[in-house]
Amino acid sequence: MNKKFDVVVIGGGHAGVEAALSSARLNKKTALINLYKDRIAAMPCNPSIGGPAKGIVVREIDALGGEMAKAADKTALQTKLLNSSRGPGVWALRVQSDKEEYSKYMQKIVIEQDNLKLIEAAATELIIDNNKIKGVKLSTGETIEAKAVILTTGTYLKSEILTGHEKFSSGPNEEPTTTGISKSLKDSGIELFRFKTGTPPRIYKNSVDLSRAIKEPGTNAKLAFSFLTSKYTPIENQELCYLIHSTNDTKKIIEENLTKSAMYSGKVDSIGPRYCPSFEDKIVRFSSKETHQIFIEPESLKGDAWYIQGFSTSMPIDIQLLMIRSLPGFENAEVKTWAYAIEYDCINPMQLKPSLELKAIENLFTAGQINGTSGYEEAAGQGLIAGINATRKIDNLEPLILRRDEAYIGVMIDDLINKGVWEPYRLLTSRAEHRLLLRNDNAESRLKAKGFEIGLVKKVEYDLYLKYVKEIDEAIKELEEIRFTPKSELALKLKELNQADLKHGYSGIEILKIPTVDINEMIPYVSKLQNLKNNQLQSIVIETRFAGYVKTERQTVERLIKLEKKKIPFDIDYDKVENLATEARQKLKKVKPLNIGQASRITGVNPADIQMLLFYLKNTYANDEKVH
Structure with a gap:
């Protein structure tokens, strides 16, 4: 093994993969340390990518040159656009992922990436000298020297599994945990605290009757996370998800056995996620509610089990079985893997610079759940930024710091380092004061130029982006110039559909400003609209109908930028x-x-x-x- 690297990334989860790939693609000799090759970018919890705010983060990762969006598109089992009936500032793409194929995709990308070496081992100790990172010690006894190190350890730092009154040292899925890195950080004066998360049970598909469940299909719209994705999964090839509700019996079982839960037995000292709580926590917090939504989701085309979303718990196994069999259609359910809670160490993120470098230890960066966040998307976004900034630090360049008006990634990092966390942090649209500017459709216009300038977006892709922008501008120009009379074919069609009643001549852009008009009805009559992507059409509609709001928001941002200077x-x-x-x-x-x-x-x-x-x-x- 070559024991000298520019950048060493510890942990091959979603943060670690983006950190390692960005570093290697920026021509830095990079090592990615992970216990197992086949656990690269694993999905230990919900097998999905995206959702409110999170989906926009995935688009931002793609615009900056990251990999998550491409992997999500390639391995999607179902695609949905959430919140489409609400304002465009909260629209969000979400895909149900094939977790096996997602991990295999990322494994292949990592293994084939130039400048990147995958090391299957555990990192046991950080080598820190005079408040500066120098390298890492491995479980093999070897030492690796590094100019910069990125910690993306997820839930593996001094982690403990909790089920009922049982508590034992382990990482997710009974994998090894590590205590040495926590000790290295503590010895260097870094403040650590404990967080908790959990995962629901997986149930064998052939033991469940879903005839009483509500079918949850995907969308047939041509939607994708990545700018480069050109093939879309038609709805007939998408997998179904299902919706059921817990019963009064479910609630009664939990209420009668609450003290047996790890969470309510005094065994848990840590704080769990507010926005993805355990099921018993829902029963306690929302005591007046009789039932709760539970989504039944596939994990993989090759898999034989359902993922029971919204049903995470730390109850003992005998109580879990009672809970599961109280659900409609689950009376004869057989369990493949039981639910559990996991406690782990993380740092106080207020100890970080905006670049995600620790203030107290030079050239040591952190990303993902070690920073107190939850979610694959939040982790990947931080990993990408940490990888970029580690390489820029080595090259004596200014770090990439995204403003709150530029990206949800910027909102997240700014929140972490300035406000800290008291519970696992989850990105929400409500955290962004400029969410009308941070939309699903405009990630490219916000960040693609930065990705190109940094060097992660290649020229061929950037040229495609410039063509993409030009196509939007040309379409808007045609909409401004073309006119339609009340007797035109478009006017008659819009009247028939009850979308608009044109009493006089209108330009195309004036028609588009009418809130009830669907731009898709205009496509046959406006030539420059006919070959545009869904995101291009969205951008035209939003920028047209919300022009006043967008202008006001941008003026506010300009004032704030002066303070940043x-x-x-x-x-x-x-x-x-x-x-x-x-x-x-x-x-x-x-x-x-x-x-x-x-x-x-x-x-x-x-x-x-x-x-x-x-x-x-x-x-x-x-x-x-x-x-x-």
Whole structure:
């Protein structure tokens, strides 16, 4: 083994794969350390990619040159556009993934990637000298030197499995856990805490009767995560999901056995996810509700079991069986794998720079669940940014820091480093104040140029993107110029469909501004619309109908960008800033914001504190060009 690398990535989950691929593709000699080759990008929980906010993250990963979108498109069993009846700021693509094929796809990509070596071993210790990462020790006894290390350890740090009153040291699916990295971090003064997550049982398909379940089909719309995807799965080839509801018996079983749950027995010291709680937690938190939704989803075309979404639990096995068989159609259900909860170590993300480098340990980056997040998509987004910034740090380049108006990835990282986490963090559209700008359809226009500039988006793809933008502009131009009379074929068709009643001549763009008009009805009459992709059509509709809102939002962003440009010296002494509130002074010292914009988003720092800080910077650093 060559024991010297530019970048070493520890953990081959969704964060680790994106980190390792981005580093290798940016011409850095990279090692990816994972226990097993066949567990690369595994899906230990829900076999799906996307959803509200998360789906947009996948589009952003693709626009920057990442891999998750391509893998999701290639291995999709079912495709849906969520929230399509609501405003465009919350539209989101979601696919049910074939978890076996998804992992195999990523394994192949990793193995065939130039500059990337997969090492099947466990990382047991970080080598840190004078607050700077130097390398990693392996379970094989070998030592690997590295210029930068990225920790993407998921739920494997000092992890423990919990089922009922049982608690034992293990990673997911009874794989080995590691304690050495936690010790290395603690010894270097890094603050750790414990989080919890869980997974539901898997039930043999042939033991379940779904005749009483509600069928949940996919969509026939030509939708994809990746800009480069050109083949779409027709609805007749998509797998069905199903919806059932828990029963009063389910609720009664849980209420009578609540103290047997690991979560309510005093065995769990950690905090679980608010937005994906255990089923017993739902019963306690929503005690007035008699039933809850449960989705029955396939895991793989080759698989023999259903994934029971919304039914995670830490109950003992005998109670789990009672719970499962209380569900409609599950009276004779046979269990393939039981549900469990898992506790693991993670860091306080307020110890990170916006680049995802630890402030206290130079060249050590972290991404994914170690940063307190949950979800494959959040992990992959962080992994991509960490991989990019590790390579840029080695090359003495400025890090890639995405603003909150540029990407949901930017919102997530900004939240983590400035607000911290008290429970596993999940991205939601409500976390983004500029969500009308951060849409499913416009990820390319927001980020493709950055991906090209960094070097992850190749010229051939970027040229296709420029053509994509040109096609949109040409279509809008034709819509502005073409006119339709009340007796035109389009006008008569729109009236027949009750979409619009044109009383006089209208331009195409004026017709499109009518909220009830479906742009697809206009395609036969506007030549430049006829070969556009679904996302291009969406962009035209949204930019046309929401032009005023989008313009106002962009003006707000321009004002905020000015605050981002007002830099704060890293060695500033906040004790010398007069009239700062005590809490603000403490938070500013802890976070060490890079600029006024970041400082203003720290919880506990108020507008009055920002004014005092601006006054101090103006007087103390009047001639410092780095500040102005």
